[in-house]
Structure formats: structure tokens, C-alpha cells
Amino acid sequence: MKKSVKVMIGLLMIGLLMMGCSNTSSEDEDKSEEKEAQELQIDDKKDDEQQLELEDESEDPNGDEDENAVSAVQKAVIYSPKENADGFVMEESETTEMTPEYLIGQLIEKNVIPSGVEVVSFEETQNDGEKALLLDLSSEFATFLQPMGTTGEYVAIGSICNTFLDTYECEGIQITVEGEVLTTGHAEYPGYLTKFD
Numbered sequence: 001m002k003k004s005v006k007v008m009i010g011l012l013m014i015g016l017l018m019m020g021c022s023n024t025s026s027e028d029e030d031k032s033e034e035k036e037a038q039e040l041q042i043d044d045k046k047d048d049e050q051q052l053e054l055e056d057e058s059e060d061p062n063g064d065e066d067e068n069a070v071s072a073v074q075k076a077v078i079y080s081p082k083e084n085a086d087g088f089v090m091e092e093s094e095t096t097e098m099t100p101e102y103l104i105g106q107l108i109e110k111n112v113i114p115s116g117v118e119v120v121s122f123e124e125t126q127n128d129g130e131k132a133l134l135l136d137l138s139s140e141f142a143t144f145l146q147p148m149g150t151t152g153e154y155v156a157i158g159s160i161c162n163t164f165l166d167t168y169e170c171e172g173i174q175i176t177v178e179g180e181v182l183t184t185g186h187a188e189y190p191g192y193l194t195k196f197d
Contacts, residue, residue, distance in 0.1 A: 117137055
């Protein structure tokens, strides 16, 4: 009986030792898994920070979105003559791309100038230290003006001047035809024109 008690105690001790050893390896596994989870969280945080940096780079210093991502809507004021030609009617127009061709197209839609008129060249410049424009139109514009009376000529040229001056926020505009001074049956327009009343 003493032998069997000794064997049982021996087996019990071996069992306890094994359980103790298995707990130690289990604790090591738990610590290892916890460490891996922390490393994954750190990697995720780094990825999030990099994503935020990329998003910040796509914005300009004013906090606006990148121009390529969303085009800003720009406004133009299109002038056209009143029915009795004693002044101008102003209408706002919006576009995502403000160009001289767009403005001429709007003036054609309002029947201010005929559909054949095209922009030959356009330049923003300076005149006496103030912002100014150089607008060169196709010969159809001069042909259109030739048979007009003085009032018709005034409101047609005034509509173009006022539209471009307001839209580009300039003080003067020089209109030429095919690179030459604009000449009509009533006047010659060699210099810069200002806003018409």
C-alpha cells in the first residue's frame, strides 16, 4: 500500500508539473498574441496618419478642395441692349471654365453679335498700371457693325466691353479685328475702352 501511495503521489506531482508547464507556454502564447495585436494597431494608426496626410496635401492652404477634384463655379455678368437701346440689361451666367470664347458664346445667344464672330486672341495685360484686356475678334464682327447706326454700334460694343470688364474685373479693354484697329462707318477705336453707361 505504501508503494501505491508513493506511485499516486508521484503521478500527481508529474501531473501538476505538466499543468504548470502548459500554463507557462499558454501565457507565452497569450503574450505573443497580445504583442502582435498591438503591432497591428500601431500599423493601422500609421496607415490612418498617412491617409490623413495625403488628404491634407490634396487641399490648398485655404482649405479648399484640389482644383482637379472639383471645379469651382465662376460667375459672369452678360450685358445685352435693352429693347429700346437706351441702356443695358445685365444677366448672371455660371460656368466651370471662364474663357473669352464662353463670353462671346453668351453674347451670341443674347443676339448681341452674330454667330460667326470668333475670338482670334485674348490677353490680360496692364494699361497705365491697371488691369486691362486685349481682345482680337474675327472679321465678322467688323462686317456686322458696318451697316449699323450709331446707337446699334454703341450698344453692341458696349455689351462686349461691359461683359468682359465686369467678368475679368478690369478697367479697360482694347478690341481689335484680325489684329487691326476696329473701324466702323461711324468711329475708329484705336485705344482702350472703359465701361459704357
